[in-house]
Amino acid sequence: MTRPVLDVRDLKKIYGQGEATVHALRGVNLTVERGDYVAIMGSSGSGKSTLMNILGALDIPSSGTYLLDGVDVSRLGDRQLALARNRLIGFIFQAFNLIPRTSAVANVELPLAYAGVKPKERRRRAMAALDIVGLAERAKHEPNQLSGGQQQRVAVARALVTEPALLLADEPTGNLDTRSTEDVLNVFDQLSAAGRTIVLITHEPEVGDRAKRLIRLVDGDIVADVRQSPIHRPPVGAFSGGRHAQ
Amino acid sequence: MSFYEVVRFALRGLSANKLRSALTMLGILIGVAAVILLVAVGNGSAKAVSDRIEALGTNTVTVMSTGRGGSSSTALTKDMADALVDPVLAPDVKSVSPVVSSSSTVTYEGTDHDVSSFVGTTPGWFAASNTPVGQGAAFTADDEAQGRRVVVIGQTVAEELFPGVDPIDKQVTVGGALFTVIGVLEEKSSTGFQDANDTAVAPLTAVRQVLTGYGSLNSILVEAKDPDKVDAVQSEVSTILNQKMNVTTGSSTTPYRIQNASQLLETQTETADTFTTLLGAVAAISLLVGGIGITNIMLVTVTERTREIGIRKALGAPRRVILTQFLIEATLLSVIGGALGVAAALIGSNFEIVGVKPVIVPSSVGLALGVSIAIGLFFGGLPASRAARLRPIDALRYE
Numbered sequence: 163m164t165r166p167v168l169d170v171r172d173l174k175k176i177y178g179q180g181e182a183t184v185h186a187l188r189g190v191n192l193t194v195e196r197g198d199y200v201a202i203m204g205s206s207g208s209g210k211s212t213l214m215n216i217l218g219a220l221d222i223p224s225s226g227t228y229l230l231d232g233v234d235v236s237r238l239g240d241r242q243l244a245l246a247r248n249r250l251i252g253f254i255f256q257a258f259n260l261i262p263r264t265s266a267v268a269n270v271e272l273p274l275a276y277a278g279v280k281p282k283e284r285r286r287r288a289m290a291a292l293d294i295v296g297l298a299e300r301a302k303h304e305p306n307q308l309s310g311g312q313q314q315r316v317a318v319a320r321a322l323v324t325e326p327a328l329l330l331a332d333e334p335t336g337n338l339d340t341r342s343t344e345d346v347l348n349v350f351d352q353l354s355a356a357g358r359t360i361v362l363i364t365h366e367p368e369v370g371d372r373a374k375r376l377i378r379l380v381d382g383d384i385v386a387d388v389r390q391s392p393i394h395r396p397p398v399g400a401f402s403g404g405r406h407a408q
Numbered sequence: 409m410s411f412y413e414v415v416r417f418a419l420r421g422l423s424a425n426k427l428r429s430a431l432t433m434l435g436i437l438i439g440v441a442a443v444i445l446l447v448a449v450g451n452g453s454a455k456a457v458s459d460r461i462e463a464l465g466t467n468t469v470t471v472m473s474t475g476r477g478g479s480s481s482t483a484l485t486k487d488m489a490d491a492l493v494d495p496v497l498a499p500d501v502k503s504v505s506p507v508v509s510s511s512s513t514v515t516y517e518g519t520d521h522d523v524s525s526f527v528g529t530t531p532g533w534f535a536a537s538n539t540p541v542g543q544g545a546a547f548t549a550d551d552e553a554q555g556r557r558v559v560v561i562g563q564t565v566a567e568e569l570f571p572g573v574d575p576i577d578k579q580v581t582v583g584g585a586l587f588t589v590i591g592v593l594e595e596k597s598s599t600g601f602q603d604a605n606d607t608a609v610a611p612l613t614a615v616r617q618v619l620t621g622y623g624s625l626n627s628i629l630v631e632a633k634d635p636d637k638v639d640a641v642q643s644e645v646s647t648i649l650n651q652k653m654n655v656t657t658g659s660s661t662t663p664y665r666i667q668n669a670s671q672l673l674e675t676q677t678e679t680a681d682t683f684t685t686l687l688g689a690v691a692a693i694s695l696l697v698g699g700i701g702i703t704n705i706m707l708v709t710v711t712e713r714t715r716e717i718g719i720r721k722a723l724g725a726p727r728r729v730i731l732t733q734f735l736i737e738a739t740l741l742s743v744i745g746g747a748l749g750v751a752a753a754l755i756g757s758n759f760e761i762v763g764v765k766p767v768i769v770p771s772s773v774g775l776a777l778g779v780s781i782a783i784g785l786f787f788g789g790l791p792a793s794r795a796a797r798l799r800p801i802d803a804l805r806y807e
């Protein structure tokens with residue numbers, strides 16, 4: 163049996179102290195197998211981003227264990243964490259988090275630079291990633307010259323560019339219109355069909371419907387975990403006629 | 409990730425924030441240039457003072473009275489000056505010039521000029537005090553003996569009273585008496601607050617008669633036959649004066665003071681050193697202010713940079729790479745700013761500043777550069793190293 167990509171046990175996250183204590187996660191148990199496509203839904207403030215940040219090794223839980231590819235993340239040092247974030251995980255932030263005053267293509271190149279890819283190859287792959295999200299002609303623009311949706315798509319391109327085995331996306335379509343949403347979801351379907359693992363957060367039911375598995379979070383607890391389609395088959399949307407269909 | 413790549417990242421970081429980079433460099437530039445220039449001005453004025461004292465000649469001693477007022481027991485008299493010319497008791501003395509001086513108003517055809525130092529002396533003074541006459545001639549021993557009212561004026565006086573006119577043989581009024589200008593002194597380099605060219609020299613007899621009266625002398629300038637004999641002259645002079653003024657041998661206090669040029673040089677250098685220290689303090693403050701400016705700019709941008717560091721860490725940058733990048737940025741800023749500051753100071757030192765030609769002190773260059781680079785590195789590196797240690801999510805939330 164292959165080990166799960168994500169294995170979370172009794173994860174708790176408590177913010178603040180005393181009166182201001184917030185229990186953002188109250189003992190979450192979750193395993194995600196390789197190749198799964200998971201959507202997490204839940205009302206605002208239910209702890210989705212908190213969970214996602216921990217899964218992305220960007221934050222640490224107050225208690226509980228988190229195994230990433232079978233490795234306990236809390237035991238990793240700075241270099242190993244950096245390596246995991248760079249090679250294994252592609253992370254899309256709810257707030258984009260592009261580097262200001264730096265062109266879209268330079269932003270997309272960044273993870274490749276830290277991976278030690280040569281400048282020429284970097285530029286080529288970054289342009290290819292921008293092309294996938296339909297922003298090739300905006301490559302030279304800086305974040306403040308792009309619309310919210312365009313910035314979000316640059317962030318998606320940046321997460322895709324390293325071809326990570328695990329894609330974590332915090333509301334990747336939150337600022338997009340139906341067409342752009344469709345484009346981004348087609349990219350995700352394609353990645354999923356190629357065997358990559360995807361976890362995304364969304365508020366939109368039609369986005370959640372396309373995932374293979376749907377998790378509902380309420381007040382820091384998982385209240386529903388529904389398999390919508392089998393893991394080892396392409397996701398429902400993959401053959402629905404999008405331009406990225408094989 | 410290669411070091412070369414990190415350097416490119418740092419350069420991109422700097423050019424992405426041009427205004428901030430420029431302001432930081434400007435702060436360092438001003439701090440460095442101010443320190444170097446101010447110290448150079450202090451050093452330059454000290455050097456000018458010592459040059460001038462050396463120009464006074466190193467083979468003279470000056471006798472001054474220590475008493476105040478005209479108390480007869482401490483006063484220097486013409487008689488004492490004459491007694492110093494004694495081939496037996498004082499074989500090493502070449503010349504003796506009694507000196508009286510006062511400030512006085514000189515008038516020529518209705519134009520007044522206040523001469524700060526109107527000197528009455530004997531002809532030997534010109535050579536002894538290293539004050540050559542440029543135009544015309546000095547007065548003679550005969551002029552002195554006869555009490556002729558002739559005067560040799562300094563450059564400043566000549567310019568003030570005789571603009572575009574040849575002053576020789578013109579008659580000026582001093583203290584109600586007419587003096588004939590017979591010469592103009594060569595221009596002297598002057599430093600500090602007193603203009604060395606604002607002077608006039610006339611025969612001792614004439615000046616005593618007209619201006620100062622027959623009281624005590626201000627000083628006696630004694631010239632040695634050889635610079636090596638200055639010490640001998642000094643002891644000969646004190647022997648004669650002790651006799652003249654009835655000072656018991658071995659008495660610790662004397663009514664007069666003998667100074668030679670090297671002593672003068674020493675005290676003047678001390679004064680100049682104080683001046684340099686003062687300017688250095690001012691410079692240090694300006695470096696501090698510059699440093700605070702740098703600190704401010706670096707700290708103000710820390711929020712933004714902390715978020716940026718959070719993003720970079722989330723994308724897989726190890727702490728070491730981030731630290732290297734930010735340290736290179738800070739180093740480039742402070743080194744370039746510092747180098748520009750040194751350049752500005754070098755250019756500035758070619759000009760006279762408040763009448764002083766600055767002379768760069770090499771150690772001040774090192775100090776200014778060192779301090780500013782240290783400040784730049786510290787305040788550029790410290791927030792970066794702190795941010796690089798944060799968890800990415802905390803860095804991203806930083807505000």
Ligand SMILES: Nc1ncnc2c1ncn2[C@@H]1O[C@H](COP(=O)(O)OP(=O)(O)OP(=O)(O)O)[C@@H](O)[C@H]1O
Binds near residue numbers: 186211212213
């Ligand atoms: N840094 C923090 N300090 C204190 N409380 C926090 C912090 N971050 C999040 N919280 C709290 O934790 C809870 C969960 O927040 P989280 O960001 O995970 O919500 P979310 O499900 O992503 O919501 P949304 O759909 O609005 O993005 C919220 O109540 C929030 O107020």
Ligand SMILES: [Mg+2]
Binds near residue numbers: 211
């Ligand atoms: Mg959220």
